[in-house]
Amino acid sequence: MKRELEVMIPAAYPLAGTLTLPEGNQEKYPLIVFVHGSGDIDRDSNAKGLAINIFKELSDLAVAEGFATIRYDKRGVGESKGDFLEAGVYDLIDDAQAVLEFAKKQPGIDPDRVILLGHSEGSIIAPFVNERVPVNGMVLLAGTAECLARTTEWQREKMMEDVRSLRGFQGWLLRLLKLDQKIEKMNEDMSKAILSTDAAVIKHKGKKINAKWNREHGVVDVSKVLVNAECPVLAITGTKDINVKLTDLDKMRELIPGECETHVIENMNHILRKTDKEGFSTIINEYKKIVKQPVDRELKDLLSGWLSEWKNREATVEAAELVMK
Template sequence: MSKEIEVIIEGTYPLAATLTLPEGNMKFPLVVMVHGSGPTDRDSNAKGMPLNIFKEISEVVAKEGFASIRYDKRGIGASKGDYYEAGVYDLIDDARAVLEYAKKHQNIDGNRVILLGHSEGSILAPFVNEIISVDGMILLSGTAEPLAETMKWQRQEMINDIRSLKGFEGWVTRLIKLDEKITKMNDGLIKVISETDKAVIRYKGKKMNAKWNREHLQFDVSKPLQKVNCPVLAITGTKDVNVKLSDLEKIKALVQGECETHIIQDMTHMLRKTDVANSMSKIMNDYKKSIKQPIDSELKDIIITWLRNWKSRDVKVHESEFIV
C-alpha cells in the first residue's frame, strides 16, 4: 500500500507536487516524472483530456518499490506562476527544482534516481540530466531532434492525410483548399512569433506562448542525449502520430549508456492502443474515446521489467563499492 504526500517545492514559483512512497520505512529509489507539452497537471490531465498517465505510472512503480514525484506545471493546478509565460528554460528549471527537492527527502535514496519523460518531457529530461546527472532514464514517445523539426514533420503528415481523404470529405477539403490554409496559417504564426520578444501573444484570437515556441528553436535534444551515460528505456507506439518511430533508433545510437528500445504495436501518443486505421485524423479523433481506458498494459509490463532489471543491476553496482 503506497502513501501519497502533498508537497510544495520552492523554485522560481512554488510548485505543487505529489510524492508517492511505497510501504515501509526506508530510503527508496526514485522516479521523477517530467511532463509533455500543454497545460497539464501532475497526473498528466488537461481540460477535456484526462490522460492520468503519471498517476497510473506512479501506482505501477510504487508496487515495484520505487518512490515517485509528479508535479503540477507552472501556473496549472495548485502551482503558482503563469503557464503561458513559461519558456523551455523555465520548464527545465522547474524539473530541476523538483529533482533537487526529492533527492534530499529523508525517504529517498538520492543515488538511485530515474527521470521519466513523456513527449516533450523526453526532450527536457536529457537537459535536466546535464544539470544534475541521474542514474536512469525512461523516454516515452520521445524524439531525437529539435521539437520545431518534429512539428514541421507533423504538419506535413497532416497535409498528406488531408490530401488522401476520399469521397465527399475529400472533395470538400480540396474545395476549400484546407492543406494550403494550414500551411498559410502556420507560416503566419511563425512570422509573428519570430518578430516579437513578448512571452505571450494572441494569434487569430487564440492566446499563444510565443516564448516557448521561440526557445524550442534553440534546443536540440540530440546534443544532451550524447551526454547520457545511464541506462535508458525508450518506448514508442506504431500509431504515434506525434513523433517519428525512427527516432527510437536515433536515441539508441546517441546515448552513451545501455539503451533498450521497444515498439508497441497499435499504441498512440496517449499511451493507449487503438484499432482505428493508421491515419493521423482518425487516430487523433479517437483520443477522447481511447483515454477512457487505462494506459496500455504492455507498456506497463515493459516498464516493470526494466525497473526490476535496473534495480538488480544497481544493487550489484552498490555492493561492488564495498568489495575490498
C-alpha cells in the same frame, strides 16, 4: 500500499506536487521523477478536457515495484503558482531540475538512485535536466531525438497528407477548399508573429499563444544532450504515434553512449493506448474516447521489467562497492 505526501516545491514559482513512497520500513527508496508532455498539464498528466492520467497510473506501477515517485503540477497549472503561457522551454527545464533536487533531499529517498521519466516533451526536458544534474537512469516515452520544431513540421506534413488522401465527398470538399494550403498559410502567419517579437505571450487572431516556448523550441535540440547520457535509458514509442517519428528510436540508440534499450509497441498511440484507427486526424479525434482505457498493458510490462532489472543491478553495484571498501 503507499504513502502520499502533498508537497510544495521551491522553484522560480512554487510547484505543487505529490511525493509517494511505498508502504514499509525500508530506510531509503530509489526515486522516479515524472516530467510532463506539452500543454497545461497537471501532476497526473491531465489537461482540461483530456484526462489521460498517465503519470498517476505509472506512479502506482513504480511504487508497486518498490520506487518512490514525485509528480507535480506544471507552472501555472493546478495548485502550482506562475503563468503557464509565460513559461519557455528553459523555464520548464529549470522547474524539473528544482523538483529533482527537492525530492533527492526528502526523508526516505536514496539520492544516489534516481530515474527521470519523461513523456512526449518530457522526453526532451529530462535529458537536459540529466545534463545539469546527472541521474542513474531515464525512461523516455513517446519521445523525439531532434529539435521539436522539426518534429512539428513533420506532423503538419502528415496532417496535410491525411487531408489529400481522404476519399469520397469529404475528401473532395477539403481539396476544393484547399485545406492543406490553408494549414500551411496559418502556420506561416503564426510563425512570423512569434518571431517578430521577444514577448513571452502574444495574441494572434484572438488567441493567446506562448510565443517564448515556441521560439525556444526552434533552437532547443535534445540530440545535443543525448550524446552525453551515460546512464541506462529505456525508450518506448508506438506504431500509431502520430506526434513523433518512430525512427527517432534508432537515432536515440545511435546518440546515447550508455546502455539504451528501445521498444516499438504495435498499435500504441501517443497517449499510450492501443488503437485500431488509421490516419492522423482519425487517431487524434479518438483521444477523448480512448482515455477511458488504462495505459497500455504491454508498455507497463516493459517498464516493470526494466525497473526491476535496474533496481537489481543497482543493488549489485552497491554491494560490490561495499565489498571493495
